[in-house]
Each structure stands twice: as C-alpha cells, then as structure tokens.
Amino acid sequence: MASTTTTTILDRCRIAPPLEGAAAAEQTLPVTFFDMPWLHFHPTQRLLFYKFPCSKAHFIDSILPNFKKSLSQTLKHFYPVAGSLFYPLNSDKFPEIRYVPGDSVPVTVAEASEALDLNFLTGDQPRVADDFYAFFSELPPSETSPESEFEKIPLITAQITLFPDAGVCVGFNNHHIVGDASSIVRFIKAWCSVAKFGSDDELLCSSDSLPLYDRSVVSDPSGLLNHIWKQLKSFRIESRPLEFPLNKVRSTFILQKRDIQKLRDFVQAKKPHVTHLSSFTITTAYVWSGLARSAAESGEEVADDEPEYFAFAVDGRSRTDPPVPAAYFGNCVGMGLVESTHAELRGGDGFLAAVELIGDEIANKMNKKEEFLRDAGEWVQTFGRLMAKRLFGVAGSPKFDLYDADFGWGKPEKLEPVSIDGDGSMSLCKSREFEGGLEIGVSLPKKKMDAFANIFIEGLKL
Structure with a gap:
C-alpha cells in the first residue's frame, strides 16, 4: 500500500455483532458457482467522502461512538460480513464462508493531515492515484494453523478518516467472495440507516433492506459449482500486487x-x-x-x-x-x-x-x-x-x-x-x-x- 504519512492513525479496533438472533450461533454459508470465479480476485475498495465540518472533539465524542455502535447493530443482520472465507487445503471440500460468535470487523480510525484538501480530493480533475490509499485499511493476512484443514481469510475492513473542520471519509475494503455490488451496497445502506436513525427499527420495518442467505435459491442443475472448483484447483489466477508509486x-x-x-x-x-x-x-x-x-x-x-x-x-x-x-x-x-x-x-x-x-x-x-x-x-x-x-x-x-x-x-x-x-x-x-x-x-x-x-x-x- 502507498504511504499513509498523510494520515495519523488514532485507533484500531474490532467491532462484533451483539450475540443475539442468528449472530448468536455459528453459521456456515456454502459458496455457489456464482461465488467461485471471485475466489482469487483482488479486493474491492470504495471510498465515500462527506463534507461535514466538525471538530476533532465532536468527531471523537459523538460521530465515532455512533459509527461503531451502528456497525455492531448492522452486523447482527449481516453476520457473514464479520466472518471469514475458509479455503480448504489439500482436500476435496469446497470453500465456505463461516461465522463464529465473537468474529468481528477490523475498524481503523484516522485523521487526515492539514496538507490534504478535501475539496481537491473530491473534485473531478486529475488527482494522484496514490493519495487515496491512506483512506482504507488492508485486509488482515490469512491464518492457517498446523492442525487446520482450511486457510482462514478475512472478508472486510472499514476505516473512518476525519478531515478536521471539513468532513470525513469512510473507506471499505472487501474480498469479492462475500458479495457482489448489490450485496455490499445493501450492507452499506443498512449501516447508514442504523447510524442515521440510531437503531435498526427502520431496517426491520423494510423487508427489502434485510438480506437473504438461503443458497438453495441458486439453481445449479448442471453441476457448475463442481466444474468451476476443479478448474480453480488446476490453476490459480492470482491478482498481482500493486507497485507504488502507481504513476497514475x-x-x-x-x-x-x-x-x-x-x-x-x-x-x-x-x-x-x-x-x-x-x-x-x-x-x-x-x-x-x-x-x-x-x-x-x-x-x-x-x-x-x-x-x-x-x-x-x-x-x-x-x-x-x-x-x-x-x-x-x-x-x-x-x-x-x-x-x-x-x-x-x-x-x-x-x-x-x-x-x-x-x-x-x-x-x-x-x-x-x-x-x-x-x-x-x-x-x-x-x-x-x-x-x-x-x-x-x-x-x-x-x-x-x-x-x-x-x-x-x-x-x-x-x-x-x-x-x-x-x-x-x-x-x-x-x-x-x-x-x-x-x-x-x-x-x-x-x-x-x-x-x-x-x-x-x-x-x-x-
């Protein structure tokens, strides 16, 4: 990742859903043939910049607590986001998304330096591409224990960056396996609803806002899941890491x-x-x-x-x-x-x-x-x-x-x-x-x- 000297890290924490409802028990979601092509795809990063002038004190005392609390409440309904991809090692098992009570989303809190101009960054004119990498955090490295049959791969991180007296930026970095644009946008908008209204009441009132996890709705009569998995095991398409400076x-x-x-x-x-x-x-x-x-x-x-x-x-x-x-x-x-x-x-x-x-x-x-x-x-x-x-x-x-x-x-x-x-x-x-x-x-x-x-x-x- 490019240098983050333009931001100062104020806090790193992990936010878990409350242990109630579906999030109170271990949950496993099998992957479908729609998920398989994205197994080795590069992560997806989105930044949302907001012009909302506020002091650092107001940011720490008011905005940040609600940001964290609303994420926790949203994860109660979107628990797989807090889970991990379990990628099988030396076995015939399929990958799966697994959530275990206590799983959480890494959240980074940062402050932008005075050298960063929010008005310039949010303009349409050419801007140095490297400058945007200070506003989201990398996915943590995968984990593999000696006795495990799986590689455990994190799915998402979030970062909130304060531009003092100017605004904030919220950065998302997610593994594509967790969901497509429709799914991730649904999650972000649900989080926004909880943050704006102070609870998940509005979310619960709208059945269209809640996610459906039932994998049986994806029909696979021709066995595409097994076919694509065999292809992926025979050759692994790896995304090349970016080299900085990007010169873009x-x-x-x-x-x-x-x-x-x-x-x-x-x-x-x-x-x-x-x-x-x-x-x-x-x-x-x-x-x-x-x-x-x-x-x-x-x-x-x-x-x-x-x-x-x-x-x-x-x-x-x-x-x-x-x-x-x-x-x-x-x-x-x-x-x-x-x-x-x-x-x-x-x-x-x-x-x-x-x-x-x-x-x-x-x-x-x-x-x-x-x-x-x-x-x-x-x-x-x-x-x-x-x-x-x-x-x-x-x-x-x-x-x-x-x-x-x-x-x-x-x-x-x-x-x-x-x-x-x-x-x-x-x-x-x-x-x-x-x-x-x-x-x-x-x-x-x-x-x-x-x-x-x-x-x-x-x-x-x-």
Whole structure:
C-alpha cells in the first residue's frame, strides 16, 4: 500500500455483532458457482467522502461512538460480513464462508493531515492515484494453523478518516467472495440507516433492506459449482500486487442525460438496426473506444490487429431460471465479454462498432435466460487467458446507488472506487449532480489521461 504519512492513525479496533438472533450461533454459508470465479480476485475498495465540518472533539465524542455502535447493530443482520472465507487445503471440500460468535470487523480510525484538501480530493480533475490509499485499511493476512484443514481469510475492513473542520471519509475494503455490488451496497445502506436513525427499527420495518442467505435459491442443475472448483484447483489466477508509486492519476467524467441522448441519436442515425441502446451501452462504448484512440495520442504503440476486449458483470437475480430474490446476499452476476481489434476501435467508427458489440452481447445473451449461463463453465478459463491481454472492464453500476448513503452527515460529496487503479477498469455510477446523468471514473498515466480527456470532450462537441 502507498504511504499513509498523510494520515495519523488514532485507533484500531474490532467491532462484533451483539450475540443475539442468528449472530448468536455459528453459521456456515456454502459458496455457489456464482461465488467461485471471485475466489482469487483482488479486493474491492470504495471510498465515500462527506463534507461535514466538525471538530476533532465532536468527531471523537459523538460521530465515532455512533459509527461503531451502528456497525455492531448492522452486523447482527449481516453476520457473514464479520466472518471469514475458509479455503480448504489439500482436500476435496469446497470453500465456505463461516461465522463464529465473537468474529468481528477490523475498524481503523484516522485523521487526515492539514496538507490534504478535501475539496481537491473530491473534485473531478486529475488527482494522484496514490493519495487515496491512506483512506482504507488492508485486509488482515490469512491464518492457517498446523492442525487446520482450511486457510482462514478475512472478508472486510472499514476505516473512518476525519478531515478536521471539513468532513470525513469512510473507506471499505472487501474480498469479492462475500458479495457482489448489490450485496455490499445493501450492507452499506443498512449501516447508514442504523447510524442515521440510531437503531435498526427502520431496517426491520423494510423487508427489502434485510438480506437473504438461503443458497438453495441458486439453481445449479448442471453441476457448475463442481466444474468451476476443479478448474480453480488446476490453476490459480492470482491478482498481482500493486507497485507504488502507481504513476497514475484519477479523473471523473460526467455524461449528462442530454449527452447520452445525443450519442444515442447519433447511433440510431448511423446504425438503425442496433436496438439495445441503454445508457450503460452508450457510456461504456464511448469510454472504451475513446481509450483506444488515446493510446496513439499518448505515444503508446499498439498493433492494428491487437485484440481489444471489454468485460462486464451483469446482475443475474432476475436473469436466472428460476429467478433469485433481489434480497439475496452473495454473488449473483453473469459475465459479458466482447472482442474487437485495436484498429477497429480507434478508427473513426470505433464508437459505433463498440456500441453494436456491447448492445448485441446484452440483448442476445445477458437478457435471455436460456443464454445467460450458457458459457458459465468457461468463465475461469476465459478470463484467465485474457489477464495478459488488452482487457478493459467496468466496476460498479448505476443500479446500485451509493450517493444516497447517509450516515447522518448528509449525502456523500464523492464516491471513489479505488480498485480501478489496478485492473484496467472504469467505474460507473449515477451522477450526484445531474439527474439522469452518469459519473465515470478513470485511472490512467497522466499523458494518456490528458489525451483521453481531450477525446472525451471533443467527441461530445462533434
């Protein structure tokens, strides 16, 4: 992790759920075939910045106690978050998530130095990527005792950082195995509700807010779980650790509703046969093709016939047969993948080509129940093969909005998905400022970012 000299650690503690309800007994959740591809995926980091001027005394005496208490109360309903992944060693057993009474979530409390400007960090302009690593804590190392048949792997950490007289930042770092974006956002919003209202009464009044852990709702008639587990045991895809300095900057780009419609009208005029023109399709195609064009302008040499891949996850809860309930807590996403060439993507019609490829993948595969899981047995091998290729992805979704995650300090000023620094992805969420707009996060070397920013802006003018 990058240097945290820009913050001072005030406290490290662990927060456990009260020993009541389901959290009073040991609980085991088996993994499903939806979880398996994420076993060795890098952790997911999210930062929520809040402009909430307060003194250090008020932070210590009021905000911090409620932050800890509300987490404990929330974990009563989301107990697996406090548990661990138990990864089998030298056995035919499957991995599982296990919670034992007394398990807890590591929480770090920090204070930002005066050198850190909250207004600058929450802006859209290029900011040094390394600077954001002071606001979340690393997952603790895994544990393996000599007599154990399992490696015990922690699932999540939380950090709250005070910007004196300016605001706070809440950082989350979680293993992807604990749940997809739908699940983690559900947990964060539940925590916000408890923190804001002082109890879990509001949470209990809304059945939609409570998680469902029943793994039997995930149908697996073709034995995908066993098939994917065998693949993972034969070769293990490991995420490479980041090397600092990253030599990247983070920038935020906005497509307002009118921008998206302008791009949609352009596609309809040029390619009237393309019918799937959602905001997601338009936006990701615009960014993907823009990045391909920025390669040459930033001095990056890429052969014309070099394959370019775009991968994206799609919530599968309504797309499986039978459907999985919306409240299901865990992973339940399908994988979309499209392929182009560098020459096609960076060419004058690169945006149109990208729109057609992504739109067809969604319309003909992701939105058809009979096709949604057709290639699920090859997910691991496919993405393992592409790790060294020009693979671009997307993190987050406008469907899972964290800009209404209010701990009692108002809505976040900025959401920063830090994980995109290492995996060649863009982030995507609803715009906080513009109704119907989308917010795009990109992390690139400075020279390429400058080229991409110019292409992004000029493309909308044309």
